[in-house]
Amino acid sequence: MPRYKLVIEYDGRPFVGWQRQENGPSVQQAVEQAGAALSGAASPTQAAGRTDAGVHARAMTAHIDLGKHLTAEKVRDALNFHLKPAPIAILAAAEVSDEFHARFSCTGRSYEYRMINRRAPLTLEQGLAWRISGKLDHEAMHDAAQLLVGKHDFSSFRASACQSNSSVKTLSSIGVARDGDLVTISCAALSFLHHQVRFMTGSLVEVGLGKWSANDLREVLEARDCTKAGQVAPAGGLYFMGASYPDGAATI
Amino acid sequence: MPRYKLVIEYDGRPFVGWQRQENGPSVQQAVEQAGAALSGAASPTQAAGRTDAGVHARAMTAHIDLGKHLTAEKVRDALNFHLKPAPIAILAAAEVSDEFHARFSCTGRSYEYRMINRRAPLTLEQGLAWRISGKLDHEAMHDAAQLLVGKHDFSSFRASACQSNSSVKTLSSIGVARDGDLVTISCAALSFLHHQVRFMTGSLVEVGLGKWSANDLREVLEARDCTKAGQVAPAGGLYFMGASYPDGAATI
Numbered sequence: 362m363p364r365y366k367l368v369i370e371y372d373g374r375p376f377v378g379w380q381r382q383e384n385g386p387s388v389q390q391a392v393e394q395a396g397a398a399l400s401g402a403a404s405p406t407q408a409a410g411r412t413d414a415g416v417h418a419r420a421m422t423a424h425i426d427l428g429k430h431l432t433a434e435k436v437r438d439a440l441n442f443h444l445k446p447a448p449i450a451i452l453a454a455a456e457v458s459d460e461f462h463a464r465f466s467c468t469g470r471s472y473e474y475r476m477i478n479r480r481a482p483l484t485l486e487q488g489l490a491w492r493i494s495g496k497l498d499h500e501a502m503h504d505a506a507q508l509l510v511g512k513h514d515f516s517s518f519r520a521s522a523c524q525s526n527s528s529v530k531t532l533s534s535i536g537v538a539r540d541g542d543l544v545t546i547s548c549a550a551l552s553f554l555h556h557q558v559r560f561m562t563g564s565l566v567e568v569g570l571g572k573w574s575a576n577d578l579r580e581v582l583e584a585r586d587c588t589k590a591g592q593v594a595p596a597g598g599l600y601f602m603g604a605s606y607p608d609g610a611a612t613i
Numbered sequence: 614m615p616r617y618k619l620v621i622e623y624d625g626r627p628f629v630g631w632q633r634q635e636n637g638p639s640v641q642q643a644v645e646q647a648g649a650a651l652s653g654a655a656s657p658t659q660a661a662g663r664t665d666a667g668v669h670a671r672a673m674t675a676h677i678d679l680g681k682h683l684t685a686e687k688v689r690d691a692l693n694f695h696l697k698p699a700p701i702a703i704l705a706a707a708e709v710s711d712e713f714h715a716r717f718s719c720t721g722r723s724y725e726y727r728m729i730n731r732r733a734p735l736t737l738e739q740g741l742a743w744r745i746s747g748k749l750d751h752e753a754m755h756d757a758a759q760l761l762v763g764k765h766d767f768s769s770f771r772a773s774a775c776q777s778n779s780s781v782k783t784l785s786s787i788g789v790a791r792d793g794d795l796v797t798i799s800c801a802a803l804s805f806l807h808h809q810v811r812f813m814t815g816s817l818v819e820v821g822l823g824k825w826s827a828n829d830l831r832e833v834l835e836a837r838d839c840t841k842a843g844q845v846a847p848a849g850g851l852y853f854m855g856a857s858y859p860d861g862a863a864t865i
Contacts, residue, residue, distance in 0.1 A: 370733070370736050370737065371736050371737075372736045372737045372739070417737060419737075437732075437733070438732075441733055441734055444734075445734070448735075448736040448737070448739055449736060450733040450734045450735065450736045451733060452731070452733045479704070480689075480690075481622070481689070481693055481702040481703060481704045482693055482696075482697070482702045483700075483702065484622050484623050484624045484700040484701060484702050485622065485623075485624045485669060485671075485700070485741065487624070487700055489737065
């Protein structure tokens, strides 16, 4: 079956997450149904990351196997047609060899967590950011966050449901920046534990509010105990921003 | 009655517009009801601009007369409490003298129109921007837009329902900028005709797509005939960005 690499944007609010689940609509199911409507055959789809319910994607990479051969442009436009009115859009499609696997070929993943730092409730950003009332010291957050860079046992920042074999991960980079009321955490790694970015965000907020020092954050990391971490930041502020692959890998 | 100046943000999607209307919920009605719940008396509210159904505001200035005296912080927080769960937020409140009038004291209004320039449908920006598939030449749009600056008869960019006495308005500034796929038109004037920004946007898109030259835009302006203009851009891309007042005017 011809395989296509897809770059997908979605609003996570109506979905139980990327992955198919019994308890509600998933992005994976919607894309697979659109593929089946387009090609007349089951169209299995895999993505670089499995976002949770309510988590968004600006550029999720996936691959889909279609029952017939079509140009990449036709795949993109026809999938978008069949996806309507779900808030899922295929930004780009490219034919790839069947050696390409969106999950297993992936060499890096990046996320962004968006906070609106103000007292007033959110309107246009409801479900799209986390409102933090207290003034956040984003520079203190940025500085403390650098403690997390590198190879660590991230057990303190891991959901109990996490299925990863190991809690040791290597965080490639993390940065905290402010633009007016918007405070954004950007981070990249080969892979992340379940809820890792949301756990890290909740703990960095403790630093930003002045409740924790950078050393407190270090102690939480070293405790390897998620009950020591700050709260899990709400899903709606999290965005899967992109997946990377070896240059030109498996592209036809 | 004590008067308070409010700066209000709202998501225009669920509303018939700022102004009270028979046919559905308005932002004005929601704010007045919150004021009544807070102060136990009718709380008439006026705004700097009357946005249409589906049009958003980042910083609409309004004034509200309350039945009792409260601190500005209490007004802001209590209005936000009573506004829940409507997507309306009071960003700031300040007590002002009764000489202050959000509409009649206003010395300038600014709007932003947001377009996403890409082929794929919108997901996270559904109802928050206008998708334009064809490649927009934002520099050509910016250059042509400068023709509109200054005092003109804007009859070509005016809704038939416009209630303004005169179609002559002075556009203070207009700019078109691109940030990735996002193309934004920003403009400011003492006041605007009904649908003026959306009419100007629709016509500038004709320029951006290469269908019109700057001279075509000039001819449309000079025709003083709205049937000559481009389409009225959809409401969801438009944001009321701010109102200005004489420095310190009527502030208590």
